[in-house]
Amino acid sequence: MSATRLQDVRFFEGARNVFIANSAFHVETTKPSGFDVLKHIIAPSAFHNSGECYDLPRCHPRTREALLRTLMSWVCEGLDRKAFVFWLNGSVGVGKSAIGRTIAEMCERERLLLSSFFFSRSDPTRNNAKLFVTTLAYQVALAVPPARRLIEQAFEDDPVIHTRSLEAQMMKLVIEPLKQAAAARIYIPPLIVVDGLDECVDRSMQCKILDIVHRASISLAAAGRRLIFLVGSRPEQEISLRFDSASLQDITICYTLGDSDDSDHDIRRFLDDGFSEIKKSHPLKSSLPSSWPNSDNINELVWRASGQFLYAHIVIDYTRNIRHRPIDRLSEVLALFVKQANNPFKDLDVLYTHILSSVENVDRVLEILGLHFAKFTSKGFAFSDIVHDRLGLDYEDVKLLFGDLSSVVDVVTTPERGSYTWKMNLQHASLEEFLTNQHRSRQFFVNVEPSVVEWVSWVLQNDLVDHPQHVDDLELAFRRLKSCKSQEFHNVLRDYHLGFLLSKPSLQACAPIGDLVYFTIAQIQMMAFKDSQLLYESQLRVFESQVQLVLGKLYSQPAYTPLLLNDFTTTAYDSTGAALCYMLGVGGTEILPDPLGLRLRWAESQQWLSFLSAFVCDPKRSLQFRVNADRLADAALALIQILSHPVSPTGLIARTLADCKKSLRNRAWITHRVRHTRLAPGKWFKWRFCDLCWKARTPKAGCHGYHEAVPTLAYRASPRSPLIILHSSSELLAYRLALTFLSDMLAEASRSTELIECCRECVFHPTSILFPRKAKIARRAMLKYLERMEAEERGWWLD
Template identity: 30%
Template sequence: MSGPFHRASNFKIDNLEIVQANTVTYAGKSALERLEEHISPGAAHNSDERCDAPKCHPETRAAVQDEILSWITEGGDSDAEPKRLLWLTGPAGTGKTAIAGSVAETCSENGLLAATFFFSSFSGSADRRSKACFVPTLAYQLRKHRGLQDVGKAILSAIDNDPAIFSTRVKDQFEELVLRPFRQLSNQSSGTSLFPKVIVIDGVDECEPLKAPGQSITKEEAQIAREREHLEILDVLFQAVCDPAFPFRIVVVSRPERQFATFFSETASDTTLKLFLDDKYDPNADIELFLHAKFAEIRRRYHFPPSWPTPAQIRSLVSNASGQFIYAATVIRFVDSRTHLPQEQLDCVLDLEKEPVETDPKSKHTVPQSKSKPNPFRALDALYLHILRTCPDPLSTVEWMWNINETESIYDPSTSHSVALPAAFWRQFIEWTPGEMEHLLGCIPSLMFVPPPEDRLAPIRVYHKSIHDFLEARKRCAELFLPPYRRSRNYHRRLLRIIKDKGPVLPCPESEHDKFLAQFLGLTILLWPEASTAIHPDDKNILLSSDAQWWVDRYLDDESITRYKRALKISLILHSVHASVSHFQFSLLLKV
C-alpha cells in the first residue's frame, strides 16, 4: 500500500476531523484543553491577579457577612418559594467587592464555594471585562471541585459532543455546560450531600460588550449594548435558580444601576433577597475600627507615639468617609505610601478640605491655585471619573448635580424651617421633554439616589460627600470641572422658562401644578439674589416679557407668608426684571 503516510510513524496532526459512519470525531485537543482555552483565570476569587484585591479587614463588615453566610447555609430551602438569589448592592465605594471576596474566601475554607467570577472593567485582562469567558470559567471551576466529579465528566462530554459550544450564546453555554450536566446527575439519583452551596458573581455592572476592531458606536449605543449584556447574564442566572436540578444559591454583586434594580424588583423579585449597604450595617463603626487598626500598623513600623493620629483626626476621617470604605482605604494607602512621612501625608489629606475653590477668572476675587500637591485620592478619582464618563452627557450631569446640591432645600413659611425639595419637583423643574431627568441623572445611581416618578415625596440624595470635593478640584475631575460661574446656565434658563410659562414646561394635573408653584415660590428667596446678576444677557428679554403681575398675585394669595417676607420676595423678583434700571426703588412694595 502506498500513499502520503506510507510507513509514517510518531507524527501528530492537530485538530484532525475524522468522519466515519456519520460521526465527527475531533482528534488533537482534549475537551479539557478546549475548556481551558476559554476560561478567565484572573476572574476566580483566589487568582494571582486578585492578590491585591480589597478584602474586609478582620472584624469589619461582620454584620453583612454574617447575614450572607447565614442565607447560604440556612436560607429557607423548605420555603414554598425559597430565595435562591441574593443581590448585594450599594453606592460606589461601600466595599461591595471586598465583601464578596471575603464571603467567597470564607465559603471556600468551609467547603461551601462552587465557583466565582469577579468582573472588572479596570482589569488588564480583557476576559474579565466581557461575558465571553463567563460560563466556561464557572464550568471549569465546577469540573475541578472534589464533590462534583460526575458533573465534571458530563461537562467534558458536552464539549466533546459540541466543540463549538463556546461560540454560542451565554444562555446556550449555560444550558449545555452547567444545567444539563446537573439534570443528568439528578436523573441518576446521586446524592448531593457533598455538593458545595453557592456561586459568587461580583461586578456584573462592569461587564462590557466586545467591540469589533475599528467599530465606531455612539455613547448611547454603547450604553444600550452594555445594559443588554447585563440583562443577558441576569436572565441566565435567574433561569438557573428556577431549575430544580440546579443545586446552588447565587450571590450577585453590582452597583444599583437601573437595569439591575428593575430586574431584581420585577423579573426575579420572588426569588431574590436584596441587601443594600446603608447605615443599617453601621459602616462608620467599621470604618473607625479599620482606621485604628491600619494606623496602629503604621505606628509600629515607624515607632510613632500612640497619640498619633489624634481622636479628632480619626473622627474627621470617619466623617469624611460618609460610610464609604473606599475613602478610608484610599487614605490609608496614601498615608502609608512612604513617599513622605506619614504625618505629612495625613496632614495633606486633612488639608484638602481647606483648599480654595476656583472662582470666575473675570472677577477681582479670583483665588490663586494652590501649589502642586500629590493626590491622595487617585483611586477614588479614577472611580468617579469612570462612573461619570459613562453618562450620555457628563458635563450636563455634573452641572445638575451641582445645582441640586446647592438648592436641595427651601424655606417652608408654614413651619419656619428648611425642607428638602422632593425629586418630583426637580423632575418638573428640569424636564422640557419627558424622561430628561432620567437621561441626565439616571446614569449615576451609585453616586446619587433618584426616587422613581411615583414617589412624590422622597428627595434626591447624594450618597457620598467626597463627590463634591472631587468635582470642586480641577486637577482631580479633569474635563468634568465646572467653576461656579459655569454651573448654572441651564438652571437659569429653566428658571426663566417657568416664570414665562407660569409653571413647569410639561403639563401636569392641577393639584401637582399648584404644589410645584408653592415649592418654586419657596425657592425664589434663595435663587433671586444670585440669579439677578447671573442671568445671561440673551435671556433678559424672556424675563422682561413675563407676567410680573401674575407672580405678584401668587405671592399675595399665599397667606402663610409674612408681610415682610412677601415684600422681600417680590422685590427680589422685580429687581431681576429691572436689573438694567439703575437705582430702581422698591419702597412702594413695602406698602403692600
Template identity: 30%
Template sequence: MSMINNTQSLAIHGGVFTQHNSLAVQSLSQSAFERLQKEVAPGAFHNSGERFDPPKCHPRTRVAVIERIMNWVLWKERTNSLVLWLNGAAGAGKSAIAQKIAELCYEAEILLASFFFSRSDPHRNHPKALFATLSYQIACAIPEARLHLEQEISRDPLIFTRSLEAQMVALIVKPLQSLVDSSYFSDPTSPRLIILDGIDEIMEQRSHSKILQVISDIFHRHRMPFIFLVVSRPEQEITFAFNSQPLSELTDHLRLDNTFHPDDDIRLFINDSFSEIKTGHPRKKSIPPSWPSEEVIDALVHKASGQFIYAATVIRFIESIRHRPMERLDIILGLRPVHRDLPFAELDALYMHILSALDDPERTLLVIGLILVRAQFLGHHLSRIPDIERFLGLEAGDVEFLLADMASLVSWEVDGTQIVQMLHASFGDFLFDHSRSGTFSLERKALHAVMAYQCCRNISCSSDVDTRDKDWLMQYPTYAVRNMAYHLNRSELTPELMSHLTQLSFEQLIEDASEHLSLYPEQGRFTPGSIYDTWLGVIPLADRIRPMMTDDSEFYRLRQRFCDDVIKREFDLFYANQPSLYLLLSLTCVTPYRHLSDFRWTPASVAQLTDWNKADHQKVIDLFRLDIFPHSASFYTDIFPGFLQDVSRAGKYTVTAETFARASLKFLEYLSRSRLGALINLRHTPRNLTSRRNRPWHWRKHMRYLDLGARKGFKFHSRFDFTPTPWLRDVRQSHFPKLYFRLRRQQTYINATYIALKSFPKLLRRSAASDQLIASVTAEKPFSQRALQYPALVKQCKAAMVTYVARVQ
C-alpha cells in the first residue's frame, strides 16, 4: 500500500529517495532457474525415477573393479590422472558399475554430478542437455554456486542454444570460479566427481569426440579441480580421442576384461538367481532341488563370455512369474521351441544397434563369418589380422577398418599380436538365426562355400615372397591346404564352386615348395606345421572330390605326384642308409598299423624285429605307424601301398616278391630263436629266493610292493602280458629297477613275437621262390618257446609254410 493516500497536487522538493526492487530480483531469479530446469534431462540422474530398475551390480560381484575405482576417486592411488576411462565390451556391466560408484559417492557426498546417456531415450541420446543437467546438479550439491549460475543464465537467456564449449564455460566454469579461487575444492571431501556413462549411446558419432574435447578444455584451459569417470564401449572415435594429446596425459584406462574374473561373478549371479527362483517363484513346488545341473550352469557361463547382459537377460526371461521356469530354461538351451516371447530381445536390440552403424556391413560380416566358421585345426593360421587379409585377398589395413565399429564385440591388439577374438559367444548364435538378425543373418553353408573358394584361390596363387627367402614358409597357405576338405564337407557344391575346383592346380605351389626345400631341406621334415605336413591335406580333399572326377583328371595325377614326392624325399633324407628298411616296407604292405593296437606296436618291439639301433627307435615308429600322415583310409589302402609296389613311382624303394621273400626269411629266423628271454616268476627269481632264505623279514617287506601292485593294476594275462599302470610303473622303477627293466624287455619280446606271427603268413603268400627261404621252411626248425604261447597263430604259420612250398616247387 502507498504511504501517501488521497493526495492531489502534492509536490515534494529536495531530499534523497531509495527505491528497493526486491520483488523484481526474486522474479528474475526464479525465471532463470526455471529456464534451467526446462533444459535439464531428469532421466540422466543416477537416482532418477525415469530410470526404472537401472542396472545394478549383484551383491558380492564386481568387488575388485569397484574397489579399484573408489581408490582412484578417494586419491588412495598414486596417480596424476584426472580422467578414468572405464571401457569394455557391449553388455559387460559397465553401466551397473557406474551406477554403483554413483550411489557410493552420493552417500559420501563427494558426487558432484552425473549423466547417464541412453540411445532409447530422446532426451538422453544427444549432448544438448548435458551441461544444463550437470549444472543443475552442481547447484544442488553446492548451493553457493546457484546465484552465480542464475546470473549467467540471466545474462544470456539463449545460452542453452550455444555450442558445448560455450555452455561449459557459462554453466560450470564461471559459476564455480569464485569457489575455486577461494580454495573451496582444496578440501579432500569436497564434491568433485562427475560421472558420464554411455557416451557411445549418443546417436551422432561426432559428438563423442566433441564431449571429450570439452572435458580436456576444462583441465587445460580453465584448470578446474574436477575428476571425471567416463564409461563407454571402446568405439573407434572414443578410443582415438582418449589416445590423442592432450587428453591422453590426463587419462587412466581401465578395461573390463578377464583380469577381473568376470566368469566367477557371473556364476555367482546365476546361482543366486536360480536359488531365488526355486524359493520365491509361484511355481516353486514343481522345481526339483537339483535344478539346474552344473553342466547347464557351466554352459550359461560359457555363453555369457564374461558379459553380464547375457546372464541378466537369461535370468529375466526365466524368472517370469507367468511361466514355468524349467520350460523357459529349455527355450534358452534350445531344447524347446520359442512360441511368442523372445528370450533375447534386449540382447538382440544391442547387436542390431551395433550392426546398423557399419559402413560396409557385407565385407565386415564376411570377416566375422570367417572367425565363426574357421576350422579349429590350424585355426591359429587365421587368427591374426595380416593372415585374415592375406586369406581373403584384402589390402593391408582393411580388416582394422572393417572392424573399427565392432570394437565392443570383437577385440584385437593393434600394437601387439593382432589376434582377433570374439567377445560375445552368443553373437554367433544371433547371426546364424535369421529370425533374430534379419538382414544381417549369415548362412553356414554359404560361408563354408566362400571359405572353400578362398582356399582354392590361396593354393593356386603363388606367393609374392621369394622362395630363396628363409621365411618363405610363413607365406605358405597352410590353412588352405589342410582345411579345404573341411569346408567342402560343410558347404553346398554349387556350380560356381565346382568351376573353381576343376581349375584348381597345385603346380605353382609344388614348384615353389620344391625350390625352397632344395635350399632349406630341414624345413621339409614331417613335423606339425612343416611343408610336407600341410601338403598331406590334399588326401582328404581328394576323398571329397574324387567321386565327381575321373581318375585321369589333372587333380588325381597331381595328388599322386605330390604324395610320391613327399614319400621319396622323406626316405632319402632319413631312411636311405637303413639296411633293414625293406622289412618295414614289407610290413606296411601286408599289415597296416591300424590292424594292431598301440599296446603291441611300440618302437622297441618293431626295432627288435628289424635289428635297428636303440637310437633309431623313434624313426622306426614314425615311419611304420605313419602318425605323420592324416588319418585317411585312402592313404593306407591306396596311396602308400600303391607307391611301394610301383617301380615307376618308388624306384629303389619298390617292394617286390623278392623283398617279401627276404622279409619272410628274416621273420622265420626270429621265430625260431631258441631263447627270447625267460619268463619271470616275480616271487621265484634267484635274487628273491636268496633274500627269502637269508633275510625273510626283508623279503616280506619287498613282497608287499608286489602284492600292492597286483591289487592296484599289475595285470598278468594268459599270455603273460605285463601292463603296469603309470603310478605302479614309477613305484616299480624306483623300488625294483632291475626287475622293472627285465619286465619291460620281456614285454618287448612278447610284442615282437606277436607281430612276427601275425605278419609271417601274409608275407609268405606274396614271396617269390627263394632257395634260402625254401631251405629254412623245409628244415622244420621248431618255433621258440615264446612263439608257442600263441598256438593258433603258430598253426596258421605252419599252414602258410606248407602252402608256400607247394606253390614254389
C-alpha cells in the first residue's frame, strides 16, 4: 500500500458522502472547503521554490544565457507560437533541473508562471503521479483567483475526485477552470514547468502525463488561450517514443543539452568562477598562486565533464574542502585515469571512487549510507535515532566520519520532536545510483538488504509501530527480504508477534490495517529461513486470535455479517465505502473504526477479504465469532429494516415533501424535458442524474459524466406542485447493496420469530422502484424463507 493510498483513506474517513440535488432545500454541513481539502493532498516539495528541499539547483551566473534567452522568447511567444511543449532532455548531471528552476523563477517574476512540478525519485510524495494534478491545481488556484472557486466546486461535487484517473482530474481541476477563466477574459500565466519526468517510478504514468499535457494545451488553445509546458527529462525510451508520436511531435520543440559547444563554454565559466572563489575564501588562500589552475588544467576538466555540470560541481566542492590543500586536491582529481569502457558515467564513477577512497573509515560510512538508502519514509522514524541505537553514533561522530565527503553528502542538524536531531542530505542523486550498482561501485557497493533488516529489527524490537504508514512500510520491507537469512532477523520474528498490531488503539482508529498486517505475515513463509513455515504459522495463529478480539469489539453489529462473507471489490471503493456506512447506520461526519477494512473494497485487498470470509465460516478458527444460521437471521432482519426505513433517504424525503409548495421555476439544473414531464400526482418517477455535469436528465454517451450517472428519485405531490428530484449516490448504492445481500442471508438463516414477522409485514421503501429486478429477487427470497419456516414447523408437528 502506497503513502498516497493511506492519504486517500484518511481523506475518505472525514469526507461527506451525501449529495442532494434538490434546489428547494439545503442541508447544513460543517465540511471543509474544497481548497482546504486540496491543500492537504499536494506535494509541497515539488514546487520550484519549495522550502522542503535542500540546495535547490539553479543556473550559475553568466551560464546557459543563450538557452535561457531561447526559452524566454518561447514563453513570450517570440518563438514558434504553435509549439506548446518544450522538451529539455539530456543525460544525468547536465543541468536540466537547474535550467527548469531558473526559468520558473524568471517567469514567476514576470507573472508568466502558472505552476510547476519537480519529480524526484527519492521523495515518496513526488516520485509518482498521485499528487501531480492536485499540486498543479493548487498553484492554479493561487495564480488565477477566479479559478479557485471552480476548483473548490469540483471537490464539492466529487470529494474524492483526487482518486480519479489523471485525465479526469486534469479536466475538472485544471482545464475546465482555466477555460472558464479564459472565457471571462481573465489573465492566465502561460507556463507550467514539469521537471524530472523520468524520475516518476511508474513508466506508464510518464506517458499518461505527456498525454494530458497534450490534451491540456490543445484544449486551452481551442479556448483562445496559450498554455505551454516546459518538460525536462532524460531521453528514456518510453518518453522518447511518446514525443515521437504524431500528436506531440507537431507541437513540441526538442532540445538536447550537452550536444553543443555552449555547454563546454558554460562549464569552463563555472570552473573559472569556482576556482576564483576558492582563491578568495579558502583558509590557505595566501599559498595559492594567481595563475592556479592553469588553462591546461581547466581544459582537461572541461573535457572530462563531457557536458555534465554535475562533474564540475563535484570537482569544485571537492577542491574547496577546508581540511586539505586545494592544489593537492585538484592534482588528485587530474591524476585519475579512466580505465572503464562502455560506461557513459565513467568519469563521474572514477571521481566518486576517488572521493570514497579518501575516507578513513569507509566501511562505517557505507553502513550509514545503507541505512539512509533503506529508510522507510521521509516522514516516519528519525534517522538519527536508529544510527544512535544500532551504531552508537551521535551527530558529532557522523559529522567527523563524513568530513571527507562534504562535497557530495551534507550532515545537518534539524529541530524535530522537541529535541535536536540531525539528518543526511545527498547533494546529488547520482551518488545513490552509483553506490547501489555493484558493476559501477565495485568495492564500495552498498547492499541495501542488510540495512532493511536493521531498520525492521530496530522498529520491532522497540515497538515503534504506532501509525498506519509504519505498517505499510513494514509490509513493503518484508517484500524486499524474501531472500533474507539473517539470524538476528529470525530471532526478532520469533519473539515479536505482528498480530498484536491489529489491536493497537493508535492504529485501529486511523485507517484499515488488517490487510497490511496479513500480507506482512504472509511474506514470512517465502523467506529463506529453514523454519520459515513454522514462523509463519506461529505468527498467523496470534493474528487470528487478534482478529477474533477485533470482531467481537468492533464488528458485532448484524449488518456487518454480509460484509464478512462477501469478498467483492470495486474500483469505486470510496463511493462503495460511503454506501456501506449508510447501510450500517452511519452517515455524515460520524466515523467508525474499521481496522479490518470491510468498508473499503479495493481490488488489492481481495485476497485479504477471502481470508476473512473463510475465517468466519470456520468454527475451529473463529470460535464464538463464526457466522452461523442465527447470525445470518440477525443480519437478514437488519437488512430488511434498512430496506423498509433507509437511514437517510427517509429524512430527506420528509423534508422535501414539507417544501413541496416552494416553486422550482428558473432552476438552471432542470432541463426543458424535466419541467414538462407529466407524472401522476403522488407517484414516484425514476430519472437519472449526472454527478459531473449536474444536469437532471438521462445522460448520453457524449456527456462527460456518462459513466458516473446514478439513479434518481422524482416525485410530484399534486398536479400543481413542482417536480421534486432526490439524489444521493451513496444512499442509493447502500439501498442497492442491502437488496443484493438480503437473498444470501435469508437462504441459510435460522428460525426467528421477529424475522418471520418482518418478512410477512415488510413493505419496501419507495426507493426500491429504482431497482425492480433486485427488489423482485429479494421479495422472492423472503417468500422462500417463510415457506421453509412453515415446512419446518409442519415437520416438527409431524414428528
